[in-house]
Amino acid sequence: MDKITIGIIGAGRIGKLHAEHMSRNRQVVVQTISDVFITDELRAWAAELGIGSVTDNYKDIIGDPSIQAVFICSSTNTHVxxxxxxxxAGKHIFCEKPISLDYRQTAEALKAVKEAGVLLQTGFNRRFDHNFKRAREIVQDGKIGSPHLVKITSRDPAPPGEDYIKVSGGLFMDMAIHDFDMARYLSGSEVTEVYAQGAVLVNPVIGELGDIDTAVIFLKFANGALGVIDNSRQAVYGYDQRIEVFGSEGSVTVQNDHPNTAEISTKDSVSRDNPKYFFLERYHESYIDETRQFIECIVHGGEVPVDGRDALQAEKIAYAAKLSLQERRPVQLDEID
Known part of the structure; x- marks a missing residue:
């Protein structure tokens, strides 16, 4: 199989990002992109990338026998x-996270994937970040001994708008879900217990919409390790993404990515440029790598690096965190059906 012909459902920010990256992949032909809103600008953008077809009906992609893989980049409520x-239809699938806002619906989608015998990769792109991958390798190789503590800081530079908050599924499902996946990835172990605390400290409107903008989540892992995740919708200095895994023989840390490594030292202070500001900038290479590996799995066979079960587990942790916040108690993962 020389080239993979794909279709993309959803021409928003992420759909366009994947299309632009894959247009430079010699193993891929982006044949069709669909979106409910077709504009002249979208058609011109698609033509510039060499995408032959633009449609407002996703079924044109599903029903096209020449398309071997589908990228689902539409709104979360359409994913399942x-x-x-x-x-x-026998097509391999790449789906952005989360698969759904209800882990039970996600389980039904995974059942359909298994019955069809197709590949499903989910968009936890942070696993493909070169820094986080290296941290994972260090833990797996036993270089820091047995993991004792996993600490994850994940803070956005600015909160999303009201319209987005209304449909996001909440901070745990929309934002912290990346961190729940990263906790499993870094620790090499499943989460067994979740205890969450949350507050509205950034924007009172977020609270009025029934969500929080600041959280601390405590985790217990099956291997005995403990985890702490802190989230905020607003870090005024930039996109704050840091981790530490502390073990019996040492620790590994990953600091923020900066535009450069220049550091200014004077008698008054030592300073450097702020961290990269937005997730598209911070994780540019990881977005490219995740799609490249998905295509490689289709071409050469093998299991995808982030599968549907990974998505399901992260969603269950998010559900447990929400339940913990509501009921003000630790929640065992085995409580989740």
Whole structure:
């Protein structure tokens, strides 16, 4: 198989990002992109990338026998039906996170994928960041001994707008879900218990919409390790993404990415430029790598690096965190059906 022909459902920010990256991949032909809103600007953008077809009906992609893989980059509420339809049509699937806002619906989608025998990769792009991958390798190789503590800091530079908050599924499902996946990834162990505390400290409107903008989440892992995640919707200095895994023989840390490594030292202070400001800038290379590996799995066979079960586990942790916040108690993961 020389080239993979793909279709992209959803021409928003992420859909366009994947299309632009794959247009430079010699193993890929982006044949069709669909979106409910078709504009002249979208058509011109697609033509510039060499995408031959733009449609407002996703079924044009699902029903096209020449398309071998589908990228689902549409709104979260559409993911499950699109996955089911794509799987039944025999197409491999890349789906952005989360698969759904209800882990039980996600389980149904995974059942359809398994029955169809197709690949499903989920968009936890942070696993492909070169720094986090190296930290994972260090832990797996036993260089810091047995993991004792996993600490994750994840803070956005600015909160999203009201319209987005209304449909996001909340901070745990929309934002912290990346950190729940990263906790499993770094520790090499499943989460067994979740205890969450949250507050509205950034924007009172977020609280009025029934969500929080600041959180601390405590985790217990099956291997005995403990975890702490702190989240904020607003870090005024930039996109704050740091981790530490502390073990019996040492620790590994990953600091923020900066635009450069220049450091200014004077008698008054030592300073450097702020961290990279936005996630598209911070994780540019990881977005490219995750799609490249997905295509490689289709071409050469093998298991995808982040599968549907990874998505399901992260969603269950997010659900447990929400339940913990509501009921003000630790929640065991085995409570989740």
């Amino acid at each position: 039906p699109f996955i089911v339809e794509a799987a039944q």
